[in-house]
Amino acid sequence: MTAPLTPARRRLLDRLLDELLDMAPAEREQRLVAMAQRQPRLHRLVNRLVVASTTPTELFSESVSRTAQRAAEQRRGSEPLLESGECLGSWRILAPAGRGGMGVVYEAERADGAFEMRAAIKLIGSDRPGMAERLALERQLLARLNHPGISRLIDGGIADDGHGYLVMEWVDGDVLNNDLRRQFDPLALFGDIADALMHAHQQLVVHGDIKPGNVLVSGEGRARLVDFGVARLLVDEQLAVEPGLRALTPSFAAPELLAGEPPSTQSDIWALGVLLSWLHTGRLPNGDGSPPSAPIVNHPRSADLDAVIAKACAADPAQRYPSVAALADEIQCLRQHVGIQARPPGAVRRMRLWSRRNPVGAGLAATLTIGVLLAASVFGWQAQVVRAERDLARLENLRWEVMRNQMVELFSAAAQDHADEEVSARNLLDGSVERMEALLAGDTLGRAYTSSMLGSLYVALQDYHNAAQVLRPLLDETGDPLPPMLKSGIFGDLALAEVHLGNHQRALELSEQALEMVERQAGDYRQRQSQLHQTRGSALRGLGDWPGSIDALERAVSLAEAVDRGPNRTLAMAQNNLGVSLFYAGQLEPARVTMEAALAHWQALGLGEFADALTVINNLATIYHQQGDLSRAQQAYRETIAQRRQRFGDSAALAATMNNHAQVLMIQHRLPEARSEIDQALEMMGRFNGVNSPHYALILRSAAQLALLEDSLAEARDRLDQAEAILLDSLGADHLFTLLVKAQSARLLARQAPLDALEQFDELIDRLRAMGPGTETHLASVYCEQAMVQLRLGDAASATDTAGRCLALRTERLPTGHWEISEAAALQSAARVQAGQEEAASTLSHQVEQLAQVYGQQHPRLQWLQAQVDR
Amino acid sequence: MDEVSDGEVTQLIEELRQDPDQFERLIPLMYNDLRRIGHNQRAAAGFIAGPTLQTTALVNEAFLKLRGRLDQGCENRLHFQRLMAKVMRQLIIDYARRQLAEKRGGLQAHETLTEAHHAADDQASQDSDFTLAVEEALKTLEADNPRQAEILAATLYAGYTSRELADILDLSERTIRRELQKGRAWLMIALDDARP
Known part of the structure; x- marks a missing residue:
């Protein structure tokens, strides 16, 4: 059918x-x-x-009746009725006051006689674990509210029978109803309510249930808002007992609330729009998330009022007034007969357009605009914050965390969308730093927040030098202790900057401290932990502790997966980081697989051209490079370089990629191109990571390699000395990077003092062997270089043996067919030819042909090997 | 048999919302009755369940008071009871929708719940899902045979007995029972067809 x-x-x-x-x-x-x-x-x-x-239908009738029952229980709870004279804590019930949105409100008085005070008491349901803490938290939060238009929460507790109750300031007056709205000027009533709400939003408190039933009007027509936070407590209550009806009034509930999102400043603004409409028309929308539709007829500026209501009640929260203040301003204009502003839609777009027109020196104004935008999103989190958090300090921290993330997101997005304005973004940031210093001179906490935010932004722009400059002073801050999550954020960002600046030991300490701080917080910070483990893993990698690094990064990956198994940024970044460590540890194939997974995640996220995705492509290029697939590597390098340059301008990452590309170019013996890449890379790396960073030293090593190919021995010597000094200082004598530079030095030395070079190679071989299997490809290269020297010295027997060791390691560690295996084999054959084994000559000839596919024709090694064939 | 239009229900609900405070006071009463209906339905353990007379009387009273206040009295008690069934249905459906929205939107909060809560949660979601599926099926039935659908819905959502329905709709009890039996069959088939 x-x-x-x-x-x-x-x-x-x-x-x-x-x-x-x-x-x-x-x-x-x-x-x-x-x-x-x-x-x-x-x-x-x-x-x-x-x-x-004839089939029994209990199944669906039972389901429906259970749903009905739940609907009933949800609504009614098991709220008892209180008798006059009953006491709750230090309060005595006088009588039901018969008003208020949810449940019965009682009028009460102070029972302990400490002083005379009337209050309104509301029961909020039965006891459950955590209720007392929750009440205490809510009271702390609401204690910030101090405004003549707000009825304050003054007490609360658990009654003997286990019910929670809230005690609110008693307000004389009546619940706003049809009669009252007609009796007083609607815009005056609205002005009072908006004023009160503005104050609350400034204190980061969302009302969550604005409606006439929560407005009391005095005999003089002053309106007061009651029941702040009560809606939220009830929501929590219901969620914990059984999921179900939210404590909201359908007609006043913004569409996103109906869709299950928590209350926010934007949903409060929606409710204000409905209230404004009701005040004029007495009519309400359907309660299905549609905006008020009754036209206003009884006001001289009715068209303008309709426009204001439509904007306040836009379906998309971002299209509403950005704040209650903006809405109140419009109403003020209306009352004073000033034209209302036509506003272009989309605050973010507005800012972007604006910054496009003012590429340089956008400065503080832009920062303030962002502040307004952020406020909206921050408040939106509040209900979740309250739900998840157990104390005010943590509330503060999470809010900060959200603001920070938003800011970083915004700047990352801006950087991505307006790559051509990348420089102006940095100018904007620099300007902000200068101005913030002056602006927040006396405010330690404010400066800490701001500096931390700016530090994060520099990190987002991969400007680690400036990030560290901004963040380092915060560690020595001696004033009030910083909130723990702010502090851990600062430690984490600085750790990341220090990693990139090559201060790995410092980065390790910082990231471990940050992790400790986060782990001490109750709550779900797995994403944050994943990020910190990533930084820690990177630091360990920098310190040459490959197993430790891989371990940390595997934890980072599993934490990120625990949060969300699907493609997500943290996971993709963790995988990339893990891939890098696997790569450094010589596990090329697992590294490739991990990296390709990371790239797939970025692509699934639609961020295939995002900076971090480019990093992955770059890393994959390096792996292809290491696996001997030079043409794929070169293709990937070229893609990364072009994209990076176009989207993000200069950066340390671009410098690193150009350096890698130069390595391929040198094998191909395209020296002028290599020279151009290396020169640019050196300048760029010096600018972003500093001329004392290990990354800079690695580019110096490439420069030395190139100088050697160009026969500029003096230049090569200078470069290598400089590189070695940097590495000894930053990473120490035992680090792989230092040894790699030393290997390059030995090659240079071989040109002038081959016997000394042989000894240096011996020493390097000992040290690399001590480092374990992770460095075996590097060890193999040192064997091969040593074999070259032995060949030049005519020590064919030693050369055969040494080249054989190189070949064995390469065969074991590199994929079959890798050109470096052919190179090792060719060296061994050349040694045999030199030793007089004539049958090796044809083998050598074949191997040299293969190498000619890889090496540029002018490359000295290829030419030397060809010379051996001709002999 | 005069019609109780959807427009009328919408109108009633809108009127209730015109005065939110009244609405708020009425709702607990309504749901309290829903709860009793739920209990009774469970006790009957069958398709046809009967609410106690007091339940109906109480709901009536609440509505009549309200309607009186709005100065738009109901035509008669029978008309009102039909209206009542429709309102009940809408409230239960609203609840089911929100419950599911809550479930989807409130994951973060749910993480802190215990295992037992999770189980209750799943059962509730399953019931809500099913209730909404029944609602969809009822809508197709409504298009084909409005009377059958109304009888079915009034039994399901308001828990009216065949006798009460016979009274309300001015039909024989036997007709009501037969319409219920057939309506149930069509509903089962609509549910079956809707299943992916």
Whole structure:
């Protein structure tokens, strides 16, 4: 019966069913059998109906009645009625006040006689674990509110029977209703309410349930907002007992609330729009998330009022007024008969357009604009924050965390969308740093927040030098202790900057301290932990502790996966980092697999051209490079370089890629191109990571390699001395990087003092062997270089042995067919030829042909090997 | 048999919302009755369940008071009871929708719940899902045979007995029972067809 029935056919079936149900079972059976023969299609339909009409239907009726029951329980709870004279804590019930949105409100007075005070008491449901803490938290939060238009929460607790209760300041007046709205100027009432709400939002408190039932109007027509935070407490209450009805009033609930999002300043603004409409028309929207539709007729500026309501009640929260203040301003204009502003949509777009027009020196104004935007998103989190957090300090921290993330996101997005304005973004940031210093001179916490934020932004722009400059002073801050999550954020960002600046030991300490701080916080910070483990893993990698680094990064990956198994940024970054360590540890194939997974995640996120995705492509290029696939490597390098340059301008990452590309170019003996890449890379790396960073030293090593190919021995010597000094200072004598530079030095030395060089190679071989299997490809290269020197010295026997060791290691560690295996084999053959084994000559000839596919024709090694064939 | 239009239900609900405070006061009463209906339905353990007379009376009273206040009295008690069933249905459906939205939107908060809560949670979501599926099926039924659908819905959501329905709709009890049986069959088939 998948195809819809025509009405006539349906009536026929219904009638047939009627007849069949009237029959005795045997007769019915007979009739159906007959029908099956004559009218098989009809029979199929009818038979299905007969079966269905005799099937028990408890299943769905039970489901519906359970839902009904839940709906009922949800709404009603098990709220007891209180008698006059009953006491709750130090309060005595006088009488039900018969008002308020949810449940019964009682009028009460101070029972302990400490002083005379009237209050309104509201029961909030039965006790459950954590209720007392929750109340205490809420009270702390609401204690910030101090405004004549707000009825304050003054007390709260758990009654003897386990019910929670809230005690609020008693306000004389009546609940706003139709009569009252007609009696007073609607815009005056609205102004009072908006004022009160503005204050609350400034204190980061969202009301969550704005409606006439939560407004009390005094005899003089002053309006007050009651029940701040009560909606939220009730939501929590219900969520914990059973999921169900949210404590919201449908007509006043913004569409995103109906869709299940927590209350935010933007949903409060929506409710204000509905209230404004109701104040003028007495009518409300349907309660299905649609905006008010009743036109305002009784106001001289009714069209303007309608426009204001439409904007406040835009379906998209981002299209609403950015703040209550903006809405109140418009109302103020209306009351003073000033034209209201036409506002272009989309605050973020507005800022972007603006910054496009003012590429340089956007400075503080832009920062402030961002501040407004952020405020909106920050408040939006508040309900979740309250739910997840147990103390105010942590509330503060999470809010900061959100603001920071938002800011970083915003800047990353801006950097991505306006690559051509990348420089202006940095100018903007630099300007902000200068101005913030002056602006927040006396405010330690404010400066800490701001500096931390700016530090994060420099990190986002991969300007680690400036990031460290901004963040380092914060560690010595002696004033009030910083909130723990702010502190861990500063430590984490600085650790990241220090990693990139080559201060790995410092980075390790910082990241471990940050991790400790985060782990001490109750709550779900797995994403943050994953990020910190990544930094820690990178630091360990920098310190040459490959196993430790891989271990840390595997934890980072599994933490990121625990948060979200699908593609996500943290996971992709963790995988990339793990891939890098695997790569450094010489595990090329696992590294390639991990990296390709990371790249797939970036692509699945639609961020295939995002900076971090480019890093992965770059790393994959390096792996292809290491695996001997020079053409794929070169292609990937070229892609990364072009994209990076176009999207992000200069950066340390671009410098590193150009350096790698130069390595390929040198094998191809395209020296002028290599020279150009290396010169640019050196300048760029010096600018971004500093001329004392290990990365800079590695580029110096490339420069020396190039100088050697160009026969500029003096230049090569200078470069290597400089590189060695940097590495000894930053990484120490035992680090792989230092040894790699030393290997290059030995090659240079071989040109002038081959015997000394042999000794240096011996020493290097000892030290590399001590480092374990992770460095075996490097060890192999040192063997091969040593074999070269032995060959030049005519020590064919030693050369055969040394080249053999190189070959063995390369065969073991590198994929089959890798050109470096051929190189080692060729060296061994050359040694045999030199030793007089003539049959080795044809083998050598074949191997040299293969190498000619890889090496540029002018490359000295290829030429030397070809010379051996000709001998 | 005069019609109770959807427009009328919408109108009633809108009127309730015009005065949110009244609405808020009424709702607990309504749901309290829903809860009792739920209990009774469970006790009956069958398709046809009967609420106690007091339940109906209480709901009536609440509504009549309200309607009186709005100065738009109901035509008669029977008309009102039909309206009542529709309102009940809408409230339960609203609840089911929100419950599911809550479930989808409130994951973060749910993480702190215990295992037992999770289980209750899943059962509730399953019920809500099913309730919404029944609602969809009822809508197709409504298009084909409005009377059958109304009888079915009034039994399901408001828990009216065949006798009460016979009274309300001015039909014989036997007709009501037969319409229920057939409606149930069509509903089962619509549910079956809707299953992916």
